[in-house]
Amino acid sequence: MSGSGRGAGGAAGGAAPRPVIGLEIHCQMTSLKSKLFCPCRADYRGMAPNENVCPVCMGMPGTLPRLNAEAVRRGTMIAMALGCAIPERISFFRKNYFYPDLPKNFQITQLDMYGDTSIGGRGSVLVGGRTVGIRRVQLEEDPGRMIYEGASVQNRISLVDYNRAGTPLVEIVTEPDFEGPRQLRLFLQMLSDMVGNLGVCNPALEGAMRADANVSLEGGNRVEIKNISSFHDLEKAVVFEIARQEAQHSRGLEVAQETRHWDAARKITAPSRLKEEEKGYRYLLEADIPWVRIDAETVESLKSRMPESVSEKRERFVSRHMIPPQVADVLSSDKMYSDLFDAARTDKNARELANIITTDLMGLAMASSAAAAAPAAARDDVGGDAQKKKHDDPASDVIRVDGLRELADAVASGQMARNSAKQALHEMAKTGKSFAEVSSEMDLGLISDESELLGVVRSVISEEPQAAKQAYSNPNTVNYLVGKVMQKTRGKADPQVTLELLKRCLLGD
Amino acid sequence: MNHSSIIRASALEYVRGVTSGEFTAEEFLSETLSRVGEAETRYHAYLRVEDSQRLLARAREVDRGIKSGQKVGLLAGMPVSIKDNICMRGSRTTCGSRMLEGFVAPYDATAVSRLHAEGAIIVAKANMDEFAMGLSTEFSAYGPSRNPWNTEYVPGGSSGGSAVAAAAFECVASLGSDTGGSVRNPASFCSVVGYKPTYGLVSRHGLVSYANSIEQIGPIARTVSDAALVLGVIAGRDEHDDTTADAAADDYLEGIEGGVEGMRVGIVDEMTEGADPEVARAVARAAGDLEAAGASCERISLDMVGYSVPSYYTITAAEAASNLARYDNLRYGYDLPTDGYEFNSYVAEARGRFGPEVTRRMILGGYVSSAGHAGRYYLKALKVRAKLTREVADAFASSYDILMAPTVPILPFRIGEKSDDPVSLFMVDLNTVTANLTRRPAVSVPYAVSAGGLPIGIQMMADSMQDKTLLRAARALERKRPPLPEVPD
Incomplete structure (x- = not known):
């Protein structure tokens, strides 16, 4: 452990230096069809343990990684959206360490130690009027998942599920440009909207986006916080850690450079028992994956593939479709709902449609997980670039988009009251019936007789x-x-x- | 050809004989299997022979195909063997290690599926130094193979079993793997042809990695043309291996008899100077043979060759430490209950099964690539490799078609003679590692037998993707060399 104080000591009682926070975000590329290096499914959710595996992602002797080209393209799009420089060619490295969830006992990742060969670097984004630097964006494989069973630590059983092993991740490392939790929140919101909008990741899926934080007081030692399960907890962990470091500082104690784990139950950060970070990872060039050239032509074609950004979309909603700014904020920040909006929108129904989606449909999705299946079903259909998922009958999805359009049309033309629209939507989501069926059956039409x-x-x-x-x-x-x-x-x-x-x-x- | 001698046929003779009805695939195979039963008591070329009834059924299928005029593939029921670090579905693949004692491969290596597609019959998994680390086959966890020219002597390694099997007529041809000479070295010691292709010419899918940035699967056979025939079957782009060259399947026999007229051959000083006198004389005579055939030979100096072995051992050790890390016995391996262990202690216990040479190289590899040491060792080794590559590329670009040297600077040694002296054993690699580090193709051609009855091989190396030129030169030397004695039996 480093013993050299970098200025933390001796200032007991004085005003604490300002906090400096950096983030490492792991974002799963949930919308890809296959894993990063083999044809197993990238979306492992809902499968029986160790069902989504093959000799390659199980690290069987003699197997070789086969790079998923679409992952490179999507990763490049994220890097572009974060304003990064795109290198002429990328390479992969092995990060060597032993852990049961790592089938090869090394992770294939990227590294900029021998030249900038990660998928992107040196970018920046504007968040709440301030610039946040992006140090690098890299592609890597996710490990499997550990599941612990048993009453006590002594007779604990460790189980490993490799379904997730080898699924594609984008790691985004920021510069330490955050001063506090509010800015973190804005950034993470922006980022999850962005990856969702790019059609790379569905941030709503559990574990699809995870973050570690580096926290220090200016001039002091850096503490890395791991094991944070949600963005909500990230904020809490950072707030706790800043307070802890300020308390150390006010007592004239040096903050140790270490890795701490977030204990969600006790709501504190605690020193890691595992000292894994102390040893080197013995990075080696991954010779099984040849350098991948990202030529100007590729960059141009990806640029043309980039969808309208969240802010462009918001602007369009307000100026072209006359949607109130607060509604446009909500609608544009979610790819699934904004795609749904664009698919069901007509010149006349836009305002009502936006209202129905942002209040009734979103409320419905939040209210019951069963009903949430309805908008999720619409996603495949309307996402122009959507990857074909296991999803069922596309006709039923079309009915949902059509149903939404008919509903909004009915309200916009005065044929149905606003209140009744909500009821009709609930019924449609519950039964899967068409708008016409629901409106006649429920007698939701206006009484104008x-x-x-x-x-x-x-x-x-x-x-x-x-x-x-x-x-x-x-x-x-x-x-x-x-x-x-x-x-x-x-x-x-x-x-x-x-x-x-x-x-x-x-x-x- | 009577039955006792048919199994001495070359691959080309086999194909001609079986397709013309001179003998059946079943006859040839059953002769081969009885030869294996008898020879194995002395040589231990094989770790496991496949089920003979099933193999014979395959041969009968080929015979039926030939009779009814169906396609039976280029190899038409030819008995071949493969080194035990090449995966074959449903068959144990131990890499000569007790660590993988219980590992049954769940898939076919691309080389295996291509052999099968051309009608080859894979009869056995060949012995090898554990995880291909070694050059005498003495580091096999299942006991050494013996040199058929003198069973007191090592057959070379690490593909010792494959070379012995080809030399002793236990198969027509065999696949080995060559990381630093592991195909060429035993080929030289056993007086057979060993071919290391340009890196990326043959898929490594299904070859258990030792040092993945430099190794290749390569054929071992009794003639240059036989090696070319097998190479043609296994070479070419494979979607399972991103490092394979964008080359379509090719016929490596094409133009092989073209001779060396006008070719420029460089004889590498650094690889010849310290050689055993008998070995050095062989190289001089070989140069004379090539000149008589119309080539021009001259001496050439490659300064970086002197640093090649340390560079090779540093790089391969670093890669081995990474490649072999997966053997933690959690997902496959051998039977070791987990009760009473936590992860780290279990892995440490399980990995205790690695033999001394593998352990040595993994420890070395961990050290040379670790933070704080990588700059002095691993990264420096990469620089040496880059300089060596430039030097070799320049030699080919400016002056030479072929670089020639002894395959091994010394004669085969006795079993046990060098096993306590790993560093002197390392120097045996001096002439072979350059081809791997620079990713060039190289071949060992049997050339002579010493006064003491031990084989001497000549190595030839060509520029990247010049495999056909290399085979042509090797075939010319094979044709010109003085007659070789028969392997004693």
């Missing part, structure tokens, strides 16, 4: 004599009565017809 409404209007007037009297002079009271009619018809009364009838009845009295 005068004879049907007249009875309701009359009973409201007789129940509300006070209001009826005031209505002659006060237009707000008329609205109150319209509301009462709505209540009685559970929102189905055509407001226009109701108003007409009310006026007629009140005047006619």
